Amino acid sequence: MRFRLRVILAAAVAVAVAIALTSSVVYAAVRAELRDQVDRDLVKRAHEVSKFPLGLACEGPGETPLVRLPGARLGGPSGYVQVVCPGEATYRPSGGELALPVPDRARLVAAGESEQFFSDAVVDGTHVRLLTTRHDDLVAVQIARPLDEVDGVLERLRLVMAAVALGGVALAALLGLVVARTALAPVRRLTAAAEHVTETQDLSSRVETQGTDELGRLGASFNQMLGALDRSQRAQRQLVADASHELRTPLTSLRTNVEVLAHAESLPPEERERLRCDVLQQAEELSALVADVVDLAIGDEAPADPEDVRLD
Numbered sequence: 001m002r003f004r005l006r007v008i009l010a011a012a013v014a015v016a017v018a019i020a021l022t023s024s025v026v027y028a029a030v031r032a033e034l035r036d037q038v039d040r041d042l043v044k045r046a047h048e049v050s051k052f053p054l055g056l057a058c059e060g061p062g063e064t065p066l067v068r069l070p071g072a073r074l075g076g077p078s079g080y081v082q083v084v085c086p087g088e089a090t091y092r093p094s095g096g097e098l099a100l101p102v103p104d105r106a107r108l109v110a111a112g113e114s115e116q117f118f119s120d121a122v123v124d125g126t127h128v129r130l131l132t133t134r135h136d137d138l139v140a141v142q143i144a145r146p147l148d149e150v151d152g153v154l155e156r157l158r159l160v161m162a163a164v165a166l167g168g169v170a171l172a173a174l175l176g177l178v179v180a181r182t183a184l185a186p187v188r189r190l191t192a193a194a195e196h197v198t199e200t201q202d203l204s205s206r207v208e209t210q211g212t213d214e215l216g217r218l219g220a221s222f223n224q225m226l227g228a229l230d231r232s233q234r235a236q237r238q239l240v241a242d243a244s245h246e247l248r249t250p251l252t253s254l255r256t257n258v259e260v261l262a263h264a265e266s267l268p269p270e271e272r273e274r275l276r277c278d279v280l281q282q283a284e285e286l287s288a289l290v291a292d293v294v295d296l297a298i299g300d301e302a303p304a305d306p307e308d309v310r311l312d
Contacts, residue, residue: 011176023161042131058085084140110140186215203230
């Protein structure tokens with residue numbers, strides 16, 4: 001994967017994570033606020049219902065509590081009331097055909113052994129918020145309110161947040177592309193210069209540098225490296241030229257003396273001795289030149305650490 005594409009993906013992923021976290025926090029806050037509002041309405045409704053003699057509903061079929069609720073499904077915003085009587089019996093005002101679920105904890109609330117509590121339930125396919133609270137001795141009241149409006153608002157909020165998230169990721173990818181093109185321009189120039197040097201072996205080319213940031217320092221360091229390599233290459237060529245010039249003279253003289261010594265039987269003894277000494281001197285001079293060349297080739301290279309060697 002190209003570096004520019006990685007930058008774009010990194011920007012898009014970072015924005016996506018940020019939007020996801022922000023959306024989650026906003027969604028949780030809105031959901032909690034809406035449900036808290038519903039819970040407050042249920043508590044208010046429970047306070048109003050507590051004024052009615054609901055306990056009489058559990059004493060016999062002839063007793064009818066004075067409770068009148070709207071005809072909306074499950075009571076609508078006004079709430080839907082169900083009385084939990086001792087034992088297994090329940091009572092609903094006239095017009096209440098749907099039975100609310102009665103968990104075991106509701107019986108404990110009726111008996112005064114548990115505090116009031118909120119719960120969610122699905123009644124006849126409708127999502128409701130349910131408050132179970134104590135009314136009279138051995139009587140509990142359940143008040144349900146549909147959550148259709150709340151669920152609708154949350155559904156629209158999810159759609160809006162999803163659209164915002166997709167738009168944000170797309171915008172982040174676009175901005176990442178623009179930023180990558182601008183920020184990575186020095187890197188492209190540096191890459192082009194390195195490829196040019198690799199193809200042409202031209203160490204005289206340089207990279208245009210701007211600024212003193214990391215990329216600017218990288219370009220300057222690359223130019224310094226090219227300069228050092230250029231100087232090293234020039235020094236190497238000069239070394240080879242100087243070495244060949246210095247070695248040519250003693251080699252020529254040595255070869256001439258050796259050729260003359262090949263016919264030493266025709267030379268006087270003192271002449272042969274002089275040639276022999278001359279050959280030895282030139283050989284020593286050649287050895288010294290070779291040693292100097294080796295020293296120049298090594299340059300500033302650190303010498304190897306000595307190590308013990310077993311001679312056996």
